[in-house]
Amino acid sequence: MKTPTDASQGSERRLTARGRERREQLIAYATLRFARDGFHPTSVSEIVDGVGVGKGVFYWYFASKDELFIEILRAAQQDLRRTQLKAIGPTDDPLEAIEAGIRAGALWMAEHPDLRRLFEFARTDETFAKVMRSGQRQLVAQAAQRLSTAVEHGLIPPRDPEALAHAILGITNQLTMVYIDSAQRRPEELADLVVSICRNGYAGS
Amino acid sequence: MKTPTDASQGSERRLTARGRERREQLIAYATLRFARDGFHPTSVSEIVDGVGVGKGVFYWYFASKDELFIEILRAAQQDLRRTQLKAIGPTDDPLEAIEAGIRAGALWMAEHPDLRRLFEFARTDETFAKVMRSGQRQLVAQAAQRLSTAVEHGLIPPRDPEALAHAILGITNQLTMVYIDSAQRRPEELADLVVSICRNGYAGS
DNA sequence: AAGTTGCTTGACCGGCCGGTCAAGTGGGCG
DNA sequence: CGCCCACTTGACCGGCCGGTCAAGCAACTT
Structure with missing residues (x-):
């Protein structure tokens, strides 16, 4: 959301290989839960619990749930x-x-x-x-x-x-x-x- | 809506003319808000505030938001x-x-x-x-x-x-x-x- | 070894949620 | 008139929400 030319990517942070992996992991699991239970009923806490990480991790990779x-x-x-x-x-x-x-x-x-x-x-x-x-x-x-x-x-x-x-x-x-x-x-x-x-x-x- | 053949209705309350009117009013306003803002983002409090009644009124007419x-x-x-x-x-x-x-x-x-x-x-x-x-x-x-x-x-x-x-x-x-x-x-x-x-x-x- | 930076933790925050309930209020009917 | 009961009030409840942050850890660079 910082580079004006790139409309689709957040890409605000420099990520290592491990970071990119974690990010994909969160996306994959969130997709699963949003699809199964709905967007609003699925909380950020449920997502990070499901992946097995602390809540701060989510907000390290994404600005918000939206x-x-x-x-x-x-x-x-x-x-x-x-x-x-x-x-x-x-x-x-x-x-x-x-x-x-x-x-x-x-x-x-x-x-x-x-x-x-x-x-x-x-x-x-x-x-x-x-x-x-x-x-x-x-x-x-x-x-x-x-x-x-x-x-x-x-x-x-x-x-x-x-x-x-x-x-x-x-x-x-x-x-x-x-x-x-x-x-x-x-x-x-x-x-x-x-x-x-x-x-x-x-x-x- | 009261006939026993109608599977959608549970235990109904005996409503006066005024009661039926209030009920329709809540349904109409809730429909409006659910359509405009979505079901999850629209709270029961917002609905009763919009109609101008206390929260208990909602639960007098309906068992739940769902x-x-x-x-x-x-x-x-x-x-x-x-x-x-x-x-x-x-x-x-x-x-x-x-x-x-x-x-x-x-x-x-x-x-x-x-x-x-x-x-x-x-x-x-x-x-x-x-x-x-x-x-x-x-x-x-x-x-x-x-x-x-x-x-x-x-x-x-x-x-x-x-x-x-x-x-x-x-x-x-x-x-x-x-x-x-x-x-x-x-x-x-x-x-x-x-x-x-x-x-x-x-x-x- | 010391510094830098990416990553992680989880307690904590203010606020709102759906839902409850004891205490009224008022209109119709005997 | 007095009673009943449909209706209304709004403070209150436990719980969860999205989001923050001070602090710690780990893996590179120098």
Whole structure:
């Protein structure tokens, strides 16, 4: 939060290898607890107890409980976006790119249930909603770009690309929740389903 | 709310007209605050202060903060379901029924932003998630029923009706969030968009 | 050896939390 | 009129919250 150019990292302190390790340990355990019990119900004391360190350790690495949470969110959003871009690769076919993007998104959601739960909560809390909106805007922009290209090439009927991108997001989130958390299907199965419904709706061919 | 068949209510108190009014007042104000500031960050003290009564009044009408929240959720879910059923009416045409259901759902979401926000939070908190799952199951069952009928009549291609119902829910939630909360479009505009995307996906005719 | 700095400890702080309760208050009804 | 009871009050409770800090420890550098 000190370097004006770096938006995502606290990186205010010089850390040794041991320090970086401790930091990651705290992040990992906090992610687990926030996902399982919720952000507000999980206290800082519980986190440090769970890791087996004193309370001061937490405030050595993070300015506050909120800041830790925001860092978890930012890192997860970045990972999702990068995973999606990598999965698409350098394709020329817009339709193929769209499908690959949807599939990668669904797979990421399926494989990161904890982070998904954090996302869902964060959207409902005004303190974190703006972080979520920022990340979601980038994700939607990526997808809308590809959809727009497909419209220009006449590959799909003309429709608001942003609306479609949001719809894809909504389908992915909802179906992941149902088919991964409740019914415990395989991620690939989920991805196929999401792609199919996104493409065709309920009346499509 | 008093009928013994209603599983949501426990031992009720005999309320006078004045009592019922006070109760509704507390529910209304709590809904407002929970939606604006979140459930955990809003204290019981803030609620009674906002209404202008002593703290004991709250616990005269509600057993706990959690119970009040659950009652708000149950009532809202019921209202959504009833609104949807009423909007569909006694139609014979399955496709028409599906579209009317989607439209009514989207309109309800657009017209009840506070309750929508409560729903979103409640899904992320284990204490309330089971209430939400129960309500959502009923909503999805209603929709899946209609979709299933449409498949049987050969009006739409065969696909898992439950998956479609969940997809519709996901699209509705996501697009409402974007087009009502952020961009402030008219509810009817949103409803049209949701119906169109649900029916056709991104590649549909 | 002495100094520097990264890291750790855990008692402590003021404040707020959800919830309780003994003591009223007041409106309707016999 | 007098009583009952639905309703209201607000001080109070034990407990936990996020966050602080003086002090100690450990691993390098000089």
